[in-house]
Amino acid sequence: xxxxxxxxxxxxxxxxxxxxxxxxxxxxxxxxxxxxxxxxxxxxxxxxxxxxxxxx
Amino acid sequence: xxxxxxxxxxxxxxxxxxxxxxxxxxxxxxxxxxxxxxxxxxxxxxxxxxxxxxxxxxxxxxxxxxxxxxxxxxxxxxxxxxxxxxxxxxxxxxxxxxxxxxxxxxxxxxxxxxxxxxxxxxxxxxxxxxxxxxxxxxxxxxxxxxxxxxxxxxxxxxxxxxxxxxxxxxxxxxxxxxxxxxxxxxxxxxxxxxxxxxxxxxxxxxxxxxxxxxxxxxxxxxxxxxxxxxxxxxxxxxxxxxxxxxxxxxxxxxxxxxxxxxxxxxxxxxxxxxxxxxxxxxxxxxxxxxxxxxxxxxxxxxxxxxxxxxxxxxxx
Numbered sequence: 001x002x003x004x005x006x007x008x009x010x011x012x013x014x015x016x017x018x019x020x021x022x023x024x025x026x027x028x029x030x031x032x033x034x035x036x037x038x039x040x041x042x043x044x045x046x047x048x049x050x051x052x053x054x055x056x
Numbered sequence: 057x058x059x060x061x062x063x064x065x066x067x068x069x070x071x072x073x074x075x076x077x078x079x080x081x082x083x084x085x086x087x088x089x090x091x092x093x094x095x096x097x098x099x100x101x102x103x104x105x106x107x108x109x110x111x112x113x114x115x116x117x118x119x120x121x122x123x124x125x126x127x128x129x130x131x132x133x134x135x136x137x138x139x140x141x142x143x144x145x146x147x148x149x150x151x152x153x154x155x156x157x158x159x160x161x162x163x164x165x166x167x168x169x170x171x172x173x174x175x176x177x178x179x180x181x182x183x184x185x186x187x188x189x190x191x192x193x194x195x196x197x198x199x200x201x202x203x204x205x206x207x208x209x210x211x212x213x214x215x216x217x218x219x220x221x222x223x224x225x226x227x228x229x230x231x232x233x234x235x236x237x238x239x240x241x242x243x244x245x246x247x248x249x250x251x252x253x254x255x256x257x258x259x260x261x262x263x264x265x266x267x268x269x270x271x272x273x274x275x276x277x278x279x280x281x282x283x284x285x286x287x288x289x290x291x292x293x294x295x296x297x298x299x300x301x302x303x304x305x306x307x308x309x310x311x312x313x314x315x316x317x318x319x320x321x322x323x324x325x326x327x328x329x330x331x332x333x334x335x336x337x338x339x340x341x342x343x344x345x346x347x348x349x350x351x352x353x354x355x356x357x358x359x360x361x362x363x364x365x366x367x368x369x370x371x372x
Contacts, residue, residue: 012190046300
């Protein structure tokens with residue numbers, strides 16, 4: 001698990017404040033409501049809307 | 057334009073004043089050299105600035121100075137002077153924080169009454185939030201500081217608000233999230249970690265090391281702070297963070313990579329007043345200051361490391 005579980009449990013989507021899930025394959029945190037993925041770079045999540053990647 | 061920077065000899069204050077001078081502003085810098093860390097460190101921070109004809113330094117305490125005379129003809133006040141340190145703010149020491157943070161801010165605001173100050177920019181802190189329930193934490197989260205230091209910073213924000221409400225002194229409170237980079241205070245984590253790593257000494261870790269901080273590089277903080285001059289927004293508190301929370305373990309991994317040395321650790325009990333996690337929601341800063349953090353943790357730590365090694369004097 002490249003991201004700390006405790007941190008994952010408390011992080012939310014900065015856009016909608018809803019839940020995010022960790023996608024191991026894409027190595028990012030996905031908000032299904034906003035269809036955005038927050039990338040994990042060097043094992044650190046980048047929780048910036050501007051740097052989020054659109055996902056289907 | 058004329059800018060007043062309090063706490064100008066400090067880590068952030070000296071970088072800010074340098075940038076303002078570089079931008080063509082006239083800067084009056086105030087510092088009283090509080091003894092929280094050695095005076096020589098602060099003198100070193102000021103060394104470059106003192107060569108500039110647009111920089112005027114005054115060694116003085118905000119609690120004693122004739123502030124109305126100083127504030128007269130000042131366009132922007134950057135109030136960065138403060139007693140720093142979360143862990144040192146308990147017990148008898150609290151009076152140092154009420155004096156140097158709360159009362160000094162009140163005196164400075166009081167001196168702005170009837171003057172033509174275009175904006176009063178307060179350096180606030182992520183510590184006003186305490187253990188926030190929302191992560192990333194937006195400015196709408198109820199601030200519940202868990203340290204006397206955090207409480208003193210929140211009180212400063214409230215003072216700004218009441219002077220705005222009653223005396224129309226326009227202000228912005230910038231909530232800085234764990235700032236790092238060259239000139240970082242010697243008591244701050246990265247400075248201590250890198251110093252220990254460089255000298256082959258044990259690094260002290262508070263708690264289990266899984267706590268996270270939203271580390272923010274100094275040049276990102278300075279860019280946003282300077283933009284406070286040009287924004288129309290007033291009477292707002294604004295988060296300035298890096299938007300990328302990292303655990304202490306991740307920081308140590310990066311330090312091992314940068315220094316090429318294996319770090320030795322010593323665990324110390326978690327400190328009262330330390331929060332578990334911080335992560336800034338910077339949506340508001342993006343909107344009103346055009347803020348976008350540029351420097352990632354690895355890159356910023358490397359710059360701080362080079363500075364601590366003595367090979368770098370500039371953060372940019």
